[in-house]
Amino acid sequence: MHIINLMSEALQYGFMQRAILVGVLIAICSALLGIFLVLKKFSMIGDGLAHVSFATVAIALLLNTSPLFVSIPVVIVASLAILRLNEKANLHGDAAIGLISSFSVAFGVLIASVSQGFNVDLFSFLFGSILLISQSDVWLSLILATVVIITVVYFYNDLFAITHDESFASVMGINTKRMNSLIAVLTAVTIVLGIRVVGTMLISSMIIFPTVTALQISKSFKSTILISAIVSVASVLIGVIGSFVFNLPSGASIVMVNAMFFLIALIIKRLR
Amino acid sequence: MNQQIEVSNLIVRYGHHLVLDRVTFSIKKGDYIGLVGANGSGKTTLVKALLGLVPIEQGIIKFENSTLKKGYLPQIALTNDSLFPAEVKEIVGIGLLSDKKRPKIINKEDQKKIDDILERLNIMPLKNKRIGDLSGGQQQRVLLARAMVNKPEVLILDEPTSALDPRVREDFYKLIHEINTIDGTTIVLVSHDLGSVQKYAKKMLVLDREVVFYDEVSKFTSSFGHDHFHLDGEA
Numbered sequence: 001m002h003i004i005n006l007m008s009e010a011l012q013y014g015f016m017q018r019a020i021l022v023g024v025l026i027a028i029c030s031a032l033l034g035i036f037l038v039l040k041k042f043s044m045i046g047d048g049l050a051h052v053s054f055a056t057v058a059i060a061l062l063l064n065t066s067p068l069f070v071s072i073p074v075v076i077v078a079s080l081a082i083l084r085l086n087e088k089a090n091l092h093g094d095a096a097i098g099l100i101s102s103f104s105v106a107f108g109v110l111i112a113s114v115s116q117g118f119n120v121d122l123f124s125f126l127f128g129s130i131l132l133i134s135q136s137d138v139w140l141s142l143i144l145a146t147v148v149i150i151t152v153v154y155f156y157n158d159l160f161a162i163t164h165d166e167s168f169a170s171v172m173g174i175n176t177k178r179m180n181s182l183i184a185v186l187t188a189v190t191i192v193l194g195i196r197v198v199g200t201m202l203i204s205s206m207i208i209f210p211t212v213t214a215l216q217i218s219k220s221f222k223s224t225i226l227i228s229a230i231v232s233v234a235s236v237l238i239g240v241i242g243s244f245v246f247n248l249p250s251g252a253s254i255v256m257v258n259a260m261f262f263l264i265a266l267i268i269k270r271l272r
Numbered sequence: 273m274n275q276q277i278e279v280s281n282l283i284v285r286y287g288h289h290l291v292l293d294r295v296t297f298s299i300k301k302g303d304y305i306g307l308v309g310a311n312g313s314g315k316t317t318l319v320k321a322l323l324g325l326v327p328i329e330q331g332i333i334k335f336e337n338s339t340l341k342k343g344y345l346p347q348i349a350l351t352n353d354s355l356f357p358a359e360v361k362e363i364v365g366i367g368l369l370s371d372k373k374r375p376k377i378i379n380k381e382d383q384k385k386i387d388d389i390l391e392r393l394n395i396m397p398l399k400n401k402r403i404g405d406l407s408g409g410q411q412q413r414v415l416l417a418r419a420m421v422n423k424p425e426v427l428i429l430d431e432p433t434s435a436l437d438p439r440v441r442e443d444f445y446k447l448i449h450e451i452n453t454i455d456g457t458t459i460v461l462v463s464h465d466l467g468s469v470q471k472y473a474k475k476m477l478v479l480d481r482e483v484v485f486y487d488e489v490s491k492f493t494s495s496f497g498h499d500h501f502h503l504d505g506e507a
Contacts, residue, residue: 039356157376161366164358168418171323171344172370215357219402224357 003245010244018138019130019240019250023197025145026206027232029190032152034211034232035224036183039163043211045082045184046204048097049191052078054200055108056192057125062115067125068140071192078104079184087177128199128251130240141193148186155182160221197236198251206232209258216265231261274336276301276426276458277322282331284317291317293482295331301425304452304459306469306489309479315462316347318479319428322460343367343424345415347431347462354404360414361386361399367421389421393447409440416444420451426458427451433465441465445472 010016030046037043056074060067078100085096112122124132152159161169162179170176187207194203214227239254246253275298284292292314299305309315320326322333323344364386365378378386390396395413398406403414412432419427429448433441449472452459463469469476469489476492478485485492 035357154375157366157369157372157378158374160358160362161369164356164363164366165346167320167323167325167346168344168366169369170325171342172366174369215355218357219400220359221357221362 006245007241010241015131015133016240016244018133018135019197020237022133022138022141022193023130023236023240023250023254024233025141026190026194026197027210027236028229029145029148029186030194030206031210031229031232032149032225033183033187033190034207034228035214035221036159036163037187037207038211038215040183042183043208044094044097044204045079045187046191046207048082048101049075049079049188050195050200050203051101051108052104053192053195053203054126055104055111057195057200058108058111058115058122061121062111066136067195068137068192071195072144072189075188075192076185079188080181083180083184124199125195126199126201127249128195128197128202130197130243130250133196137196141196144189144193148189151182151186155179159183197240198254202251202255205255205258206235209255209262210235213258213262213265216262216269231258231265235261274301275299275334276303276336276340278332278334279322280332280334282318282321282333283329284314284321284326285329286317290481292321295479295483297477297483297486299426299458299460301336301458302452302456304449304472304474305461305477306473306475307460307462307477307479308464308466308469309484313479314481315479316430319344319430319460319462322428340426341370341422341424343419343422343427343457345412345419345427345429345432347434356404358403359400360390360395360403360406360417363403363414364389364417364421367418370422385421386417389417393417393420408435409437409444412436412440412444413447416447420457424457426460428460430462431464432461433463433468441468448472 034043037045053071053075056071057067060070063070082096082100085099158169158174158179161172161174162176166176190207191203194206198206210228210232211224213231214224218224218227235254235257239257240250242248242257243250243253277299279298280296282292282295283290295318307315307318317326321328323342365382368378368382368385369376387396387399390399393413393416395410395417398410398414403411406414416432433444436444445468448459448461451457461469461473470493473489475487476485476489477483485495
C-alpha cells in the first residue's frame with residue numbers, strides 16, 4: 001500500500017511527469033532504431049555517440065549554454081563521420097567508433113579538468129538525472145522524437161530492405177548510403193535526447209537491450225519492433241517510478257529493468 | 273532481334289587491381305546465359321556491374337530501356353543468420369519496392385503478388401515462417417521469390433546453388449529453366465557447375481577478366497568438349 005501511495009505521489013511532481021514523458025519518447029525512438037543498428041552490427045554506434053555527447057556536454061557547461069543545442073549538431077556530425085570512416089578509411093566499424101569515442105572522452109575530461117565548478121553537473125549527465133529535464137527540454141524532445149518516429153515509419157520498408165540485404169536494396173533503387181546516413185542522424189538525435197534520462201554511460205543500453213530482448217521471442221520484423229517498443233517503454237516507466245519509490249538513480253534503474261526483461265525473454269526462448 | 277543488354281569495352285578496377293578488361297558482349301531477350309570462369313575471373317563483378325552495384329572505370333552498359341526490370345539472387349544467402357527476425361512474406365515483399373513511391377506500403381494487391389509467387393515456387397506453406405528457421409534450399413527459393421515477385425525481364429543469379437545439396441540443386445536448375453522457357457525471362461546464371469550450365473543454358477560466357485568464349489553451348493561443347501575444360505582457368 002505504501003509503495004502504491006509513493007507511486008501515485010511520484011506522478012504528482014512536475015519533474016516526474018517530464019521525466020516519464022521524455023523517457024517514453026526516447027524509449028520509442030531507441031526501440032525503432034535499435035533493430036536496424038543491432039542487425040546491421042552497428043549497435044555500438046550508440047555507445048560511441050554517447051561518448052561524443054559527453055564531450056559536447058562538457059563544452060556546453062563550459063560555455064554556460066544548453067547542452068542539447070551544442071550536442072545535437074556535433075553528435076550528428078560525429079555519427080556521419082563514423083559512417084564515412086567505416087566506409088572509406090578501411091577501418092572496421094568498431095575501430096572507427098572506438099577512435100571517435102575515446103578521443104571525445106579524453107577531450108571532455110580535459111575540459112572538465114581545466115574548468116572548475118561544473119564537475120557535479122557533468123556527473124549527472126554521465127549517469128542521467130531526471131531533475132535536469134526542463135520544460136523547454138520536454139518541448140524539444142517532443143518535437144525531435146516525433147520527427148524521429150515519423151521518419152522511421154515513413155522510410156520503414158527502405159530501412160528494412162537495407163538491413164536485410166544492402167545489395168538487393170540497391171538493385172531495388174534504394175539509395176543505401178543515404179539510408180545509412182539517415183539511421184546515423186536519427187540515432188544521434190535519440191542519443192542526445194536520452195542522455196538526460198539515462199546518462200551518456202548508459203544510453204546505448206536503451207538502444208541495444210530492448211531489441212536484443214525482442215529478438216529472443218519475435219518471429220517477424222514488425223513484431224520485433226513492437227515487442228522492443230513495449231519492453232523499452234515498460235522499462236522506462238518501471239525504472240523511473242521505481243527510482244523515485246526506492247530512491248535509486250533513474251538511468252541505472254531503467255537499465256536494470258531492461259536487463260530483467262532480457263532474462264525473462266531468454267528463459268521464454270529456452271522453455272519453448 | 274534487338275539486344276536487351278549491350279556491354280561494350282567494360283573495364284572495372286578495384287584499386288590498382290584490374291578485374292574486368294574490355295568486356296564486350298550482348299544479351300537478347302529470352303537468352304539463358306551461363307557465366308562461368310575460375311575464382312577471381314570477375315564473374316561476380318560483372319553481374320554487379322550489370323546491376324549498377326560497382327562503379328565502372330570505362331565502357332558502356334546499355335539496356336533496351338531505362339525501366340528494364342532486373343531480378344537478382346545474390347551469391348551469399350545473407351539470411352543464413354538464424355537470428356534475422358523476418359517472415360518469408362516480409363522478405364519477398366522487398367522485391368516489390370522498386371516500383372513504389374514512398375512511403376512504399378505493401379498493400380493488398382502486393383500481398384496477392386507475394387502469394388502468387390510463393391504458390392508458383394511451391395513455398396506457400398512457408399509464408400509465415402521465420403526465414404532463419406528454413407533449410408538452405410528453402411531460403412534460396414524464398415530469395416528467388418523476392419527476385420521474381422516483380423516479374424523481372426532479366427533474372428541475374430550469382431552462384432545460387434553453391435550451398436545446396438545435389439538433389440535440391442537439380443530441382444533449382446529445372447525451376448530456372450522453366451522460368452526461362454515458359455515466362456521468357458532472360459537468365460544470367462553465374463555458376464561453377466559446368467555440367468548443369470551446359471545442360472540448361474542456351475549460351476555460355478567464359479570469363480577470365482576478359483571474355484574468353486561467348487557463344488551457343490553446343491559450340492562450346494564442340495570446341496572444348498565436356499571434360500577438358502576446368503574452372504581453374506585451364507582450357
